[in-house]
Amino acid sequence: xxxxxxxxxxxxxxxxxxxxxxxxxxxxxxxxxxxxxxxxxxxxxxxxxxxxxxxxxxxxxxxxxxxxxxxxxxxxxxxxxxxxxxxxxxxxxxxxxxxxxxxxxxxxxxxxxxxxxxxxxxx
Numbered sequence: 244x245x246x247x248x249x250x251x252x253x254x255x256x257x258x259x260x261x262x263x264x265x266x267x268x269x270x271x272x273x274x275x276x277x278x279x280x281x282x283x284x285x286x287x288x289x290x291x292x293x294x295x296x297x298x299x300x301x302x303x304x305x306x307x308x309x310x311x312x313x314x315x316x317x318x319x320x321x322x323x324x325x326x327x328x329x330x331x332x333x334x335x336x337x338x339x340x341x342x343x344x345x346x347x348x349x350x351x352x353x354x355x356x357x358x359x360x361x362x363x364x365x366x
Contacts (some may be wrong), residue, residue, distance in 0.1 A: 246316075246318060247272070247316070247317050247318060247319050248313040248314070248315070248316050248363050249272060249274050249291055249295070249314070249337065250274065250293070250312075250313070250315075251272045251273050251275070251313070252273050252310055252313075253270055253271070253272055253273075253308065253309050253310060253311045253313060254270075254271040254273040254290055254309065255270050255309055256301045256307075256308050256309045257268065257270040257304045257307050257308075258304075259301065259303075259304035265296060265297060266296065266297055266300040266301055266314035268295045268296075268300035268303045269292065269293065269336075270303065271290050271291065271292055271293065271360030272290070272291045272313060272315065273288050273289070273290050273291075274288070274289050274291065274319065275288055275289075276288075276289055287332040291336075292335065292336035292337065293315060293317075293336065293337050293339055294320070294338050295339040295342070296338075298362055299339060299342065302342075303339075304345060307344065309366065311344070313343065314342070314343040315337060315339050315341070315342050315343075316339070316341040316342075317337045317339040317340045318337070318338050318340070319336075319338075320335070320336050320337070320338045321334070321335050321336075322334055322336070324331050326344070
């Protein structure tokens with residue numbers, strides 16, 4: 244079973260692109276992890292590459308911005324490509340299937356009613 248669930252903050256603004264006639268949105272999410280115990284306990288940040296497609300991509304582009312809290316349900320995807328210099332490039336990413344938008348960080352814009360409970364089933 245290929246299931247990924249992460250909860251963290253956007254580390255970059257979403258970038259909406261056209262990929263062969265399909266909308267795709269890419270962004271990064273930062274999560275915090277811990278290792279060690281007691282005085283040796285250390286916190287570190289892990290960055291996750293996120294990809295959303297079609298209507299979900301458009302919604303992410305419209306409503307998300309750097310710093311926004313999100314919880315993402317999806318699957319892990321590994322891809323490769325040939326770089327311009329002839330070497331192979333590799334990337335692991337989470338292909339988003341559902342995104343729960345957390346509270347807005349942008350107080351000056353206010354928040355739309357129940358902004359954090361956006362339901363993709365209504366699309």
